[in-house]
Amino acid sequence: MSGIGPIPVRTTIFEFMSxxxxxxxxxNLGQGFPDASGPASVRAEGARLMLEGPQQYPRMRGTDGLRTALAAFYAETQGLALDPATDIVVTSGGTEAIAATLLALLSPGEAALVIEPAYDAYAPLIRRAGATANFTRLFPPEWRITRAALEAAVTPNTKLILVNDPVNPTGRMLDADERAAVREVALAHDLLIVADEVWEEVRPNSRPHVSLAADPALAGRVVKIGSAGKIFQVTGWKIGWALAPAPLAAKIAATHQFLTFTSSPTLQDAVAFGLNSERAWLTVMRDEIEAGRARLADGLAAAGYVVLPSEATWFLSIDLAASGIALGDVDFCTRIVEQHGIAGIPVSAFFEGEDGPTNVVRFCHAKAPATIDAALERLAAARRALG
Known part of the structure; x- marks a missing residue:
């Protein structure tokens, strides 16, 4: 590992604010977790399996039940053709799936293209692989991906591009033009795509998720990342997966075996139960999430904040500068948590360096109505205090 240089160790902004x-x-409207606890039937199945199901190491790639359920779920919902035996690797959460993928596919001297704002695990994991993280930046309020911006960040050493859709922290879903830009750049430069799609089910019922893995032009080059924690609101279960063509999945599995090796068989099979039987719950969940988004957005607007457009994930953001607030996002978040009892996340934490946007703050709206209303009272008081 010589030549990589020191890798900083620090507490994430999410842990710090929580x-x-x-x-x-x-x-706490900072760290992304909901007030809800997921479908009761899935939790009951997990409890039953804890008493009656297998308690020893399951297969390294995941239980047969979960891999079969994933293949069926994605065939029905996104048109993916997956072989449960060769194309699926179950991991300890979506972040481990990302880690196993990057460590498996990147080598020292190579580079990965990261689209900012970005999940703060991407760049450190790229560097752990001995590779370089190259960045292209998106800016509010549109946060749009363009081919020109992607092309400008590609180097001769670029091996892959990381694409998050729906996007954390912006709450956007990529449109057809943005997906086309990713496709065109990947094909022009023979890049792999790591499609972090953990928020795929947290979107309006009227807006189906379109996976890059479903694009026939990208066959053989997409690794799709998913998360049971996001789909079923059970973030503490830490069950995720990487879906990929067999040659790529084999490399990811070889890395996964030396990271966590496997995850709880009871939780894996409880997730399988949910994928097989709780499609109706997903529809209700999406409506509830949309109601929470609207409740928080309307209340923030009424209090004098400019709310940026969003349609997916558990998050929305406010624009401080457009709201007439002359504070940077870090100072604003520090002030509201210390003086008004409300935690948010500065979106500058999703950028490397000091020159990213510092005027945007993210809030989690996946909360009970009473929690949102109490938060709005405190945020309204903060806005009045700021003049």
Whole structure:
């Protein structure tokens, strides 16, 4: 690993703000977790399996039940043709799927293209593989991907591009033109695509998710990342997966075996139960999430904040500068948690360096109505205090 240089170790902004909120008794709209606990039937099945199901190591690639359920779920919902035996690797959460993929597919001297704002695990994991993270930046309020921006970040050493859709933190879903830009750049430069699609089911019922893995022009070059925690609101279960053509999946599995090797068989099979039987719950969940988004967005607008457009994930953002607030996002988040008891996330944390946007703050709206209303009272007080 010589020549890579030091890799900084730091607490993530999400852990920092959650700890701050807990210490101060603040309402936590920072870290992304819902107030809800997922479908009761899935949790009941998990409890039953804990008592009656297998308790030893399952197969390294995942239980047969979960891999079969994933293949059926994605065939029906996204038109993917997956072989449960060769194309699926179950991991300990979506982040481990990303880690196993990047460590498997990148080598020292290669580069990965990261679209900012980006999940803060991407770049450190790329560097752990000995590779270089190259960045292209999107800016509010549109946050749009263009081919020109992608092309400008491609180098002769670029091996893959990381694409998050729906996007955390912006809450956007990529449109057909943006997916086309990704496709065209990947084909022009023979790049692999790591499609982080963990938010695929957290979107309006009227807007089906379109996976890059379903694009026939990209056959053989897409690794799709998914997460049971996001689909079923059970983030603490830490069950995720990487879906990929067999040659890529074999490399990912070889890395996964030395990261966590496997995950709880009871939780895996409980997720399989949910994928097989709780499609109706997903429809209700999406409507509830949309109601929470609208409740928070309307309340923020009424309090004098400019809310940026979003349609997916558990998040929405406000534009401080457009709201007439002369504070950067870090200072604003520090002030509201310490003085008003409400935690948010500065979106500058999703950028490397000091020159990213510092005027956008992210809030999690996947909360109970009473929690959102209490948060809005505190955010309205903060807005009045700022003049």
């Amino acid at each position: 700890a701050k909120a807990a210490a101060l008794g603040a309402i």
